[in-house]
Amino acid sequence: MEARSRRRNAPSSANGTNGHIGNGIYDVASGGGDSDNRSTARMERKAKRKHRVANARTRRRAGGGGRNNNNTAAMCLISTVIFLLYFLVCLVFFSNLDSGDGEARGMRGLVKKTKEKLKKFRDKHRRGAILAEDQVAIIDNSINQSNNENNNSNANNVSNNNSNVNNNVSKTSASGIPIGKWPVSIRDEEGMFEDIPHIGYAYMGKDVTMTVPRLWADDPVAIHENKLMSRERALSIGTCVTPDPKTNSNMRGDKCPLSERTIFVAIASYRDWQCRDTVTSILSTAAHPERVRVGVVDQIVDGVDGSCDVPHVPCSDDPDQPICLYKNQIDVFQMDAELAVGPVFARHIGHRLYRGEYYAMQSDAHVTFTRGWDDDIISQMESTGDELAVLTTYLTDIVNSIDPMTGLSKRHTRPIMCNTEYEGGAQGKHLRHLSQPEGIPDIMGMPQLQPYFAAGFAFSRGHFVATVPYDMYQPMIFQGEEMSIGLRGFTVGYDYFAPERSVCFHSYAIGENSKARNKVPHFWEHAQAFKGTGIKAMKRLLGIVNMNPEVPRSEWDHSEEAKYGLGGARETSKFYDVIGIDVVKKTTQRHLCQFVHNKMHKQFMKSLRPDGMGIDYGQIDYKWVDPRPNDE
Numbered sequence: 001m002e003a004r005s006r007r008r009n010a011p012s013s014a015n016g017t018n019g020h021i022g023n024g025i026y027d028v029a030s031g032g033g034d035s036d037n038r039s040t041a042r043m044e045r046k047a048k049r050k051h052r053v054a055n056a057r058t059r060r061r062a063g064g065g066g067r068n069n070n071n072t073a074a075m076c077l078i079s080t081v082i083f084l085l086y087f088l089v090c091l092v093f094f095s096n097l098d099s100g101d102g103e104a105r106g107m108r109g110l111v112k113k114t115k116e117k118l119k120k121f122r123d124k125h126r127r128g129a130i131l132a133e134d135q136v137a138i139i140d141n142s143i144n145q146s147n148n149e150n151n152n153s154n155a156n157n158v159s160n161n162n163s164n165v166n167n168n169v170s171k172t173s174a175s176g177i178p179i180g181k182w183p184v185s186i187r188d189e190e191g192m193f194e195d196i197p198h199i200g201y202a203y204m205g206k207d208v209t210m211t212v213p214r215l216w217a218d219d220p221v222a223i224h225e226n227k228l229m230s231r232e233r234a235l236s237i238g239t240c241v242t243p244d245p246k247t248n249s250n251m252r253g254d255k256c257p258l259s260e261r262t263i264f265v266a267i268a269s270y271r272d273w274q275c276r277d278t279v280t281s282i283l284s285t286a287a288h289p290e291r292v293r294v295g296v297v298d299q300i301v302d303g304v305d306g307s308c309d310v311p312h313v314p315c316s317d318d319p320d321q322p323i324c325l326y327k328n329q330i331d332v333f334q335m336d337a338e339l340a341v342g343p344v345f346a347r348h349i350g351h352r353l354y355r356g357e358y359y360a361m362q363s364d365a366h367v368t369f370t371r372g373w374d375d376d377i378i379s380q381m382e383s384t385g386d387e388l389a390v391l392t393t394y395l396t397d398i399v400n401s402i403d404p405m406t407g408l409s410k411r412h413t414r415p416i417m418c419n420t421e422y423e424g425g426a427q428g429k430h431l432r433h434l435s436q437p438e439g440i441p442d443i444m445g446m447p448q449l450q451p452y453f454a455a456g457f458a459f460s461r462g463h464f465v466a467t468v469p470y471d472m473y474q475p476m477i478f479q480g481e482e483m484s485i486g487l488r489g490f491t492v493g494y495d496y497f498a499p500e501r502s503v504c505f506h507s508y509a510i511g512e513n514s515k516a517r518n519k520v521p522h523f524w525e526h527a528q529a530f531k532g533t534g535i536k537a538m539k540r541l542l543g544i545v546n547m548n549p550e551v552p553r554s555e556w557d558h559s560e561e562a563k564y565g566l567g568g569a570r571e572t573s574k575f576y577d578v579i580g581i582d583v584v585k586k587t588t589q590r591h592l593c594q595f596v597h598n599k600m601h602k603q604f605m606k607s608l609r610p611d612g613m614g615i616d617y618g619q620i621d622y623k624w625v626d627p628r629p630n631d632e
Contacts, residue, residue, distance in 0.1 A: 176222035178466075180239040180356025182250045182262055184293070186213045186331050200341035200475040203533040213333070213352045217466040219563065224467045226568035228493045231611045234387050237463040238262070238358030241291045256358065258378055259287075264357035264462065265294045267308070268346035269365035271301065271337055271521045274507060275308035276323065278367050279330060281504075283322035285407060287372040289329075295353030296332045296365075299340040299523070308332055308365070340523045341475035341530055343455065344484075344537075348470035360465040362458040366507040366517070368398050371407030373503035377459050380499055383446040388494045388614040391447050392458040393417060394436045395506035399513070402505060409502055413438050416498040417452035418596035422586045423479065427538040429586045430547070432479040442597050447497035449601040449615075451579050451592070453486030456506065460494070467492050471541070471564035473557055476527065476534030480541055487545040490575050492567030493614040546572045547583045574617050580624040589626040 193211045201208035217223055223233065240256035243249055265282055269275040275298065283289045298308040309332040315324035323330065331353050340346065347362070354360060359378065370376070381391055393415045403410050415438040420431050433452060441448055458464075468489045474481070486496065509517035539556035542548035544565050566572065576582070580589025607619040 175233070175236065176219070177233065177236050178217050178356060179249075180216075180237065180251055180462075182239040182241060182357075183328070184239075184355040185328065186295075186333075186353060186355075189213060196472065198339060198341075199345060199473050199537075200339075200530045200533050203475060203536050204530065210335075210339070212349055215352050215469060216354050216356055217469075220467045220469060221562055223463065224492050224567050224569070228569040228613060229388075229463070229467075231387060231613050234461065234463055234613065237356065237466060238461065239356050240358065251356075258382070259375070260291060261358035261378065263292045263359045263361060263374060264354050264465070265292065265361045265363060266347065266350040266353065266465075267294065267296045267363055267365050268299075268343055268350050269296060269308055270299045270340055270346070270523050271305045272365040273306060273520065274366040276306065276311060278363065278365050279308060280311070280322045281367070281369045282363075282373075283326045283329070285369045285371045285373055287375045289322070289326060292326075292374065293329045293331070293355075293357060295350055296330070297335060297346045297350045297353075298332050299335045299337045299346060301337045302334075305337070307334065337521075338526065338529075340526060341533070342477050342523050344470055344474040344477045344481050345472060347455070348472040351465050351469045354462065354465045356466075357462045360460055360462045362455065363504065364395075364456050364506060366520075367395065367457070367504045368402060368507070369504040370402060370409050370502075376501060377499065377503045380447050380501065381459060384497060385612050386495055386497075386608060386614060387461065387612045388464075388492075389447070389497055390453065390458055390460040390464055390489065390494050391497050391499045392452075392454045392460075393456075393498050393502075394433070394454050395457050395504060396438060396502055397510065398505040398507050399511055401502070409505075411502060413440055414499060414502050416448060416593075416596060417450045417454055417496065418593040420452060420483070420592075421588055421590075427477075427480075427534050428542070428548070430480040430538060430542060431483045431581070431588075433482055437593055437597075441498075441500050443601050444500070447499050449604055450496050450498050450596055451486075451575075451600070453482050453489060453496050455482050455485070457504065459499075464489065464494060467567070468494070469564065471544075473559055473564065474537040474541055476524075476530050477537050477541060478524075480538060483547075484541050484545055487572050487575060488564075488566055491570045491572060493569035495615050549583060569614070570617055577623050578617070578620065580626070589624050591626050591628055591631070592624055594627070595624050 192214065194214050195209045195211055198208040198210050223229070223237070225233075235253035236251060238253065238256070239250040239262045240252040241250075241260040241262060244252050244255070267275065267278060275296065279294055279296065282294060283292060286292050296308045300307065309323060309327070309330050311318070311321045311323040313321065315321065315327075318324070333349055333353060335346075335349070350362075359381075361377075377391065381389055394417065396411060396413075396415060401409060401411055415436045417433065417436055419434045419436055421434055422429050423432050433454070468485060471484065474484075489496075507513050507517060509520075536557065539548065539551055540558075543551060543553065543556040544561065579592065582588070603622065604615055604620060607616045608614070609616050
């Protein structure tokens with residue numbers, strides 16, 4: 001019997017549903033044999049096929065009931081879950097109603113907490129990434145400095161180093177404190193500035209923005225942690241001209257030699273023709289000009305007023321002028337004069353130019369310095385033994401104060417800050433400093449402790465600028481600025497001292513300088529354009545330092561209050577009690593200078609902490625009372 005295969009066409013229905021047209025089905029057929037046997041075999045196969053189909057249908061019917069039962073149970077479970085979810089949503093909704101204390105509850109509270117945790121997680125990893133990048137940057141910077149270490153001996157080579165180093169906005173270490181670099185300039189941060197509202201226009205309901213450098217420490221609270229800083233944290237701020245030979249870091253703390261500790265000088269100038277002369281004086285008289293960096297906020301009318309960083313003679317004609325020699329150490333933020341809204345806003349921008357220098361100095365734009373001023377003022381500051389010392393005073397007039405031959409001071413007296421009083425006006429009652437007494441120092445060998453801060457001159461560690469930045473939300477403020485900074489600094493832990501020796505002198509609009517100085521315009525020429533903004537700003541200023549308890553807190557602006565507010569080392573009430581200020585009655589205990597001259601330093605310096613981190617006012621139980629209340 002020969003076996004062969006043959007192809008046959010399967011039958012198709014008219015609608016094509018019972019077959020596939022053209023599909024071939026192959027059967028195996030025998031080439032011969034009995035046809036009856038074949039028929040019997042087909043019938044047996046057919047019977048077996050029917051039996052298998054019947055068994056399959058029986059199994060399906062038997063299992064179908066089980067699935068139906070399972071489906072019913074599943075539906076019940078799903079319905080229960082949906083009901084529970086609905087109940088929870090209702091519960092969250094009702095618990096989300098206002099509790100009356102302004103605290104977010106319910107779902108809002110949950111979302112808020114979730115966002116906060118997510119932000120902390122992202123910040124943690126971002127800081128880790130930034131720190132890693134910074135280590136690479138430190139290594140690169142070390143290589144550059146190593147290649148140029150022999151070029152630091154003169155101003156030209158230092159300037160070349162400045163221009164060759166690419167400095168970005170300072171990175172932040174894992175401790176929350178930014179990492180300082182040297183040399184540094186905001187010119188290397190192009191494209192990394194930020195937009196802020198012009199607060200004068202903002203208080204008038206107008207939308208005007210300014211592009212400005214970022215603050216070196218955007219979060220002061222991350223540095224002082226709302227408590228007294230540890231010495232370790234304080235010393236982690238401040239750059240050195242040369243890096244540590246082991247770590248290649250410019251952050252060397254007090255291991256940095258005095259002559260290599262960097263100095264940042266902030267100047268706020270309004271259309272002042274003497275600004276360039278002040279910058280020239282700073283750099284030409286410094287014992288170590290290579291470690292000095294000047295940051296100027298120059299508010300001018302372009303084309304009318306001279307720029308602070310442009311010398312009187314072009315550098316091409318006289319390249320040895322200090323402004324030319326040290327041009328890479330001068331950062332000028334030029335601002336249209338019509339945007340000027342007073343010294344507080346200008347000095348705020350000036351603080352944005354700080355980049356982690358070891359010391360920070362604030363000066364007016366019409367000041368002349370003595371020869372070797374930098375060594376002198378650093379020596380005076382270090383003699384206090386107080387890491388949180390701020391040497392600050394109203395400056396003596398320049399006339400007959402500096403020997404033209406030697407460049408040294410001819411005076412043996414110095415002013416001291418102890419005289420202040422309430423005054424009224426459109427902006428409300430506030431404290432302002434009056435004329436300050438000047439005389440032979442009562443304390444010899446070091447600066448003398450005093451209660452007040454002066455804006456015209458201040459010298460401190462760099463962390464003072466980082467932790468007590470000028471408040472950008474105070475337009476059209478002039479009087480009151482110094483009490484604000486002084487009290488905020490006091491609560492962070494800072495102490496104020498009158499320098500034993502004056503290292504610079506002020507050009508006042510009196511005597512022989514009156515004619516020239518009286519030609520300089522003042523920012524209040526824009527008073528009408530920003531009318532009323534000063535009143536709003538003064539409420540905030542006084543509110544932050546707890547000086548206007550009669551004004552509801554809802555009536556003044558609380559924007560970024562943590563950044564521009566108080567510290568946690570001391571209370572303002574302690575200052576008011578000790579000095580004799582009544583913020584309710586708006587009165588002061590007069591004749592305070594009598595106490596400051598003879599007793600304050602001797603009594604309070606006994607409470608200087610052993611580690612030099614400020615005076616411990618917790619040990620001081622003293623209240624000044626006017627001994628001559630009836631005297632004029």
